[in-house]
Amino acid sequence: MARTPLTLAALSTAAVPGLEVVATREHTTGEHGDYDAALLKTAEGRQLIIRVPRTQAAETEQAADLIALGALSGGIRSRLPFEVPTALGQAPFDGSRAVVYDFLPGKPLELERVHGEIAVAAGQAVAAIHSLPSGFVLEAGLPQQTAEDAQRAVMTVIDRAQQTGSLPAALRSRWYQAAADQSLWRFLPTVINGALSADSLLVDDTSVRAVIGWSALSIGDPARDLAWVMGAQPDAAEAVFSWYEMGRQVAPDPRLQHRALLHAELDLARWLMHGHELHDQAIIADAEAMLDTLVERVHQNGVDPLEQATSPVLDAAEVEQLLSDRPGHAEGLAPVEEDSASDENVDSQRSSSSDDE
Template structure:
């Protein structure tokens, strides 16, 4: 049962000593309903937000987010050109906990608004994350993943998706060939948000004011944080990548865009696996339908090849249709190997052939 804003306001006063709430309103982003949340106006002029998990997955995510936000010290935050949530307090409630954060200004970035100065600001924001020193992540005991480990993790996702019997053979071939191409995985791991999506970026006009959702903070493949960009219009996506490249004080990564595309496509596989993990037939059917749409676009040449160092990105309508229903990131998450040509089977034949491709 959803908690009312008044209940959440009462919880916030238990979480934050001396807090005097004078006004409250329900807060929703229209996403997956994993949290009950309310925005609070305090007598001292502060605006806060209180969130209570509704699912075990949300509780786990919240716990990881708290660890990450604690690792993001004031010194680390000073290196970022945007705000990061501050935890004001927490209180136990019904076997979970209510957490109160400062409320950050800005609206979630819509993919259709990724152009011009917004695209540049988005590229700069991601570059700032990736330019952070890795020491604070290591000191906090947060995950770290080498390029080789990232490659193996991708291969594991493809193998698990294949084992469901729902992965079209053309996608299995496309992804597995990319996953096994050594040239695709020659990158320097960086600090990454790890679950970045367009909804994570809160914008105000042309500026990225804040980034929320840090539960997957780690050291890993920078392309993961750019997978969401593949849903923008091609010119806008190119502008984001150009701004990102100009802002990074590091050698160019010629395969960055292709790995970002691979991560974006694999969000469909992750959604499929999520459905199987929950034994949820509705999620499984949804994922299968989106995989079928993607494989049709592959056959029609409507999706960029993963073995090209440059090229067009996914059309916005295509990605929104395929990926808008997948968990964020979530979830999060942003591949240019020498790939073999994709087999030209029909979609109905591909699932039955999935076990024959090993």
């Protein structure tokens, strides 16, 4: 049952001692019911937000987000050209917990708005994240992934998607060939947000004001934070990547866009797996339909599997459009974690299925 704004306002005073709330209203952020949230106005005129998870996945995400925000010290935040949320307090509630944050300015970025100054700001914002020193991530005990780890993780996603029995053979082949291409995985791991999407970027007319959603903060493949860009118009995507590379001020990664495209396509596989994990036939059918659309694009374009000359298989914004407005797309899809059992099975599964995906 949804908690009312008044209930959440009362919870906020328990989470933040001395807090005086004078007004409240429901806050909807497109999180598809994963959280109950309310905007709060304090006696000093300050705006805050309180969020309470409604699902186990959201509770896990919230816990990881709090650890990440704690690792983002004042010194680290000062290196970023945008604001990052601050958790002000929390209180246990109904088997979960309510967390109060400062309310950050801006509206979630819409892909059709990725052009001009916004494209510049988006590229620079991602570059700033990837330019952070890695020490604070290591000190916080957050995950770190080598290029080889990233390659294995992608193989694991493909294998697990194959195990659902719903992955088209054309896509399995396309993705396996990309994952096995050693040149694709010659990159320098960086600090990454790990779950970045267009919705993570809060913007005004010309700039990125804030970045939210830090639950997957880690060291890993920078292309993961740029997968969402592949849903923008081609010229806009090129602008984001260009400004990103200028902001990094390091040697360009010649396969960055190819890995970003691979990650974007694998989000469809993650959505399929999410449906199977929940035993939700509606999600499964939806994911299967999206994968079929991707297969049609592969066949229509006759594109070689994610090679150097590859352009996005889908028309501009189609991957993002296919995934947008699907419950749990942003928050419900946790990164697939490697474990020893899954690693041991990867090679055997791949060899046993090499006659098919």
